[in-house]
Each structure stands twice: as structure tokens, then as C-alpha cells.
Amino acid sequence: MRHIISLLMENEPGALSRVIGLFSQRNYNIESLTVAATEDPTLSRLTLTTIGKEEVIEQITKNLNKLIEVVKLVDLTEGSHVERELMLIKVKASGAQRAEIKRTVDIFRGQIVDVTPTLYTVQLTGTTDKLDSFIQAIGTTSVMEVVRSGVTGISRGDKVLTL
């Protein structure tokens, strides 16, 4: 099953390499990873998605918690949560295709953030599924370049991950 694990760690050099090292060392899988400092500059928030059996996920969370620099951790997929991924995608948009692409962008509630006579650069936010569907809808032949941020997320309601 797919899990979104989100954690707070010391914003120090080397901390990220320990997290990533753990995954390769123990043969765990990482589907995506995002990391940036929080409002408290001494802390970074890292969100990763991984796929594995329950026993493996349990080991992943336990071993992440063991890292000295990891302060707190939550498996967002254990409760209700909001998840988002940002995609910037450059697509061919010329001739009759141009209007069709625009309509598809509107349907997916994306934004065109850069325009040339032959292409659009589209910004789209949503779940991984939604971004995948957009690529499918416009067809891979139109796609020139894709950049995705990886999944980030937050719990719904009162639950917060802070110190």
C-alpha cells in the first residue's frame, strides 16, 4: 500500500542524507520526496511517499524515528489528510490543438504560466492521480517536458505536526 510519511527533522547538513541513506541501506522504496525548511528555521519538513507491506512500513517509521535528527513523524495516510503535488508541464499547442489544450487546462483547473506561439507551460496542482490524468488527457505526444514536485501533505482537522 502507498503511504505518505511526513516528518520534522533538524535543519542541519547531513540530516537529509541520513534519511535517504536509510532507504537505500534497508532496501525500502521511495516514490517521491519533498523537503524544505519550516517557519522555524531550525526545522525542516520532509514528506515522502513509499509503497510497501504493512510490516515494511512499520519498520520504515521505526527506523526513521531512530535517526537522531528526526524530531517527529506522522504517517498521513493513517488518517484523513490533504495531499497535493505541483506539476509544471510544457505542451505543444499549435493550430487546432491550441484551443483544445486550453480547454483541457480549464477543466483541470490549471493555469497557463508561460506562452509561446507553439507551446504552453501549464501549472497544475492536485493529487498524483489528477496530474497523471491530465497527462493522459492531453496525450503523451503533446508533452515536451514535465516537472513534478513530489507529494506533500497535511492532516485534516485539529491534528498538527509540530514540536
Next chain:
Amino acid sequence: MELLSGAEMVVRSLRDQGVKYIYGYPGGALLHIYDALFKESELVHVLVRHEQAATHMADGYARATGKAGVVLVTSGPGATNAITGIATAHMDSIPMVVISGQVASTAVGTDAFQETDMIGISRPIVKHSFIVKHPSEIPEIIRKAFYIAESGRPGPVVVDIPKDMTNLVDKYEYNFPKKVKLRSYAPATRGHSGQIRKAAEMLIEAKRPLLFAGGGVVLGHASKQLTEIAQKLNMPVTTTLMGLGAYPGADRQFVGMPGMHGSYTANLAMHHCDVLFAVGARFDDRVVNGVAKFCPNAKIIHIDIDPATISKVIKADIPIVGPVDSVLNDMLAELKDINTLPVPEVVSSWWKQIDEWRGQGRLYPYDEGDGNIIKPQAVIEALYEVTKGDAYITSDVGQHQMFAAQYYRFDKPNRWINSGGLGTMGFGFPAAMGIKLSFPEEEVACVTGEGSIQMNIQELSTCLQYDLPVKIVNLNNGALGMVRQWQDMQYNSRYSHSYMESLPDFVKLVESYGHVGIRVTEPKDLKPALEKAFAMKDRLVFLDIQVDTSEHVYPMQIRDGAMRDMWLSKTERT
């Protein structure tokens, strides 16, 4: 407030931390620190002949005393030579602080002379690591390094110090913190009382309980509590390779080690038990054999300080995270509170079964042969007698290690010192040196083989310099015995590179280093030679004992089978 240079801070912090011994080797990146060390009279520095030996010396010290061993190595090759020893400590959860020199921070990343990314190379095999970014951080980093290394599940910590952090000119306020706190690190201090109660009740009601103790009991100083619980409930006890000595090895309730080379009794008891009470054991693959067939009828109680160890290999029915000593104390209180003992008839019927498996003879039976050739097992039995079972025994890795574990009955914890997890050949001799340095009055013997001993034999020189009269018991069978055994059993006796041609004359070799060498070839000379060696209290004695090359270690479990599936000799199996 005192002003000190970075180098002086390193040395002073170690002293204020209570360190007595440092094992190391100087080099360019460490010269400032070595200069500060020159002026420090309270720290004893041992100059090894290879950095790997420094780590094993520190490791031996740590295993015998429970305190972190300290290693000082230079950048580049000094640091990489320490890697095997750090990995050895990591696999067996041994507290160690390794201070590595680094090229100047301004040169880091330029492929400078003797530069290597020590933090990167050591990352998967340390509990934590630090890099010094400013000299004033040194006292706090060193304090934290010891705290992390020694608390919770212990382990090695690396402190990498670029040379410019230790220059002798720039001085800063020195302040050694009495306590450190890390917001992201809080090892468990107590077990869950409800779980402990449940476990106590399960043990009382069990029909065929087995206490299974691991190295965590030794590391967690919990042998006393463990022994009390075992005797109160009259349970059979098995200990892993790392747990030997956690329960008295000569006691009636001890049934031997479990696992690949475990005793027939322990492996059968494990297979048939209905409650397996695992304390500080990590269910290593050398213990459990085939995971799917492991203890088919048992409920598992698992106590460990490290939550990641619980249910990693074998799912626990009652997991308890906490320090073993505190958890076992709480369990003793619960047992007192419950105030019921197991039904005597149930206990005696389990013991009747165990005694039937155990029989009357040796716990690990072997063929004594025709008396013309020394059997390696007999060497350990003689060593046990001569040292009255009270020596610190270190070992290297291979058949001799298993024989030592099987035939030396350890009655006390911290006396059996071996590389269990990583299986590092070359470990035993330097480990013995580290112990002898701290316990000069105690007998310290290294059981080794002609393969392993040659992996750190250069330390004979260090022993002369620092007067470390350890005893080396070399089971010389002229072959890499364990490799050869597997080749016999699984590769139709094709001995691919498992023989040792052109061995040195060990007696002459040790004599050239200024020590005493004794060669033993006849069974009748074995015990007198050991007695003679141990009578020479102030000399390092190397006993080169020619033993039977064809001998195998038994029992040997059948791969991927259940605990009870094993070869008992070359021709018999269960």
C-alpha cells in the same frame, strides 16, 4: 573562564568526560590534537600498528566495561582503516566514540591529500555522526557523542574534526556541559506496565516456556534480574552467542545456545516451546533458521530497548519497548504482586522432556577420536579448566569461535567478547588487548585460528610496547575451518581457497616480537602447555596448537528448516 584551542578542547573534553584510554594512530590532520595530547598526563594513549586494531581495542574495552571506547584516527586512510571496527561495533550495539581528523574545512571537497568523506562513508554503520564547524562547538559535540553512544541502544558515534578547527593559535572559552539534551532523541526509560503484567501472567500460565536472552541483557546490565526471574519461574534458559554469560553457563537451567550451531537441547526446546520469552535478542538469521517454520506453537514476548528490533523478523505477541533492566525489575514486581507460581506438575513435565533431550553427557557431544590428534573442542574444555571458567575470552571468527562459545561455560556477563553480528576476523586479539589494559589482574585469552590471527598480528608489537600479557590460543588446523566445513557439506569437498599454505612459524614470529611461543602437537601436552602459559602472568604467550583439520562444528542447522532440523554429526541428522 579558561581559553583553549580546539585541539586542547578535544583532549580536555575527553578527560572531563572521564575517558582514561585512547586507542589511536597519528597523522597530518591530527597533529594539533596529538600535540595537545602530549601535554596531557591523565589520558593514556595506546599507539596501535593499524587503525582497525584501535577500533577493536576500544570495542573490547567497551564490551568488558560497558563504557564507550575511544578511538583517534587521522583523515583518509586512517579513517577508512577504522571502518571495519566501526561496523563491528555497530552490528553488536557497542558504545564507541571515534574521533577522525579531517583536512582543513577550506580544503574539504577539493580532493586534498588524505581527504575522504568520513561522514559519508561511515553513515550506514554509525548510530550518529558529527562534523565540527567551529572550534567552540567541540566540548558540546564530544559530550553529545558520548551520551548518544552509551544511552538507549548503544552504538558507535563518529566525530569528524577538520584540521583548522584544532589549530593551536585561536582560543575560545572552554565550557564542558554537565548534561546534554537533544529534542529529537529520547530513548525509552520504562516499559509499558500493562504489557509487562500481561507478559508475567503469560509466563506463569505457560506449559513449555523458554527464556531466550540476547546481547541486550549483557549490554543492559540485567543478568541479575534475568537470573532471578528464570529461577523464580524455574524456566529453561537459552542465550544467543552475544548473550553468553547473561545467565550462568554451568547452571542446570542453562540449555546452551540456540541457532545454527546451537545445542540439540536448546534448538528442540525452542521449537517445542509454547511461550518464548525473548529478552534483548534480535532474532538474528543465525538463530531463527527458516522464519516460516520458527517456533510454530509459541507466543512470543519480546523485550527490547529498540522498537525497530521488535517484530522485524518474528512478530511479537507481547512487545515491550524499554531498557531490559528496568523492564525486568518491573516484571519481578508484577510476579510478586500476582503471587502465583507455575503449576509444579506442569513445570516438572517440561523439565523431564528437556532432560531427556539433554541426556547425561556433554551439552555439545563430539567424537574424541583415537587420542593421536588434538580435537579443537578439547582445547576449549582444557582452557575452561585451566582458567577455572573465570577468564575474559575473546575470539575471532570461524570454527574456533563456535567451539569457544559451546565449550567455555560463561558464568558471568561481559566475559565473552566476540564479533557476533559482523563476524570480523582479526577482532579477537586487539579486543583482548583493550581488556587486558583495563583489567591487568585478570586472565585474558584470545581464542583464534591461523587465518584470523594473521588479520591483526602486527599488534604483537603494540603488546610489547604497552606490556599487555594476553594469552593467544591459536587453533591451528591449517585451513579456513568454517569455509572448509561448508565446502565439505555443500560443495562436495572442493576446497576452493580455504587452505593456508606457507604459514609462518608462529613460535619464531612471536619470539621475534619479544614474546613467548609454545607449539603443541600432542594431546597429552595440551593441558600442561596451557598451565605453563597461564602461569607466565607477565608474558604474552602464543600457543600454536595443531588441531584436527577434518573437524566440523555440530550441531549445524539445516538451512531454511525449523529450529529442530539439524545435522548432529557428519552422518546423523534429526
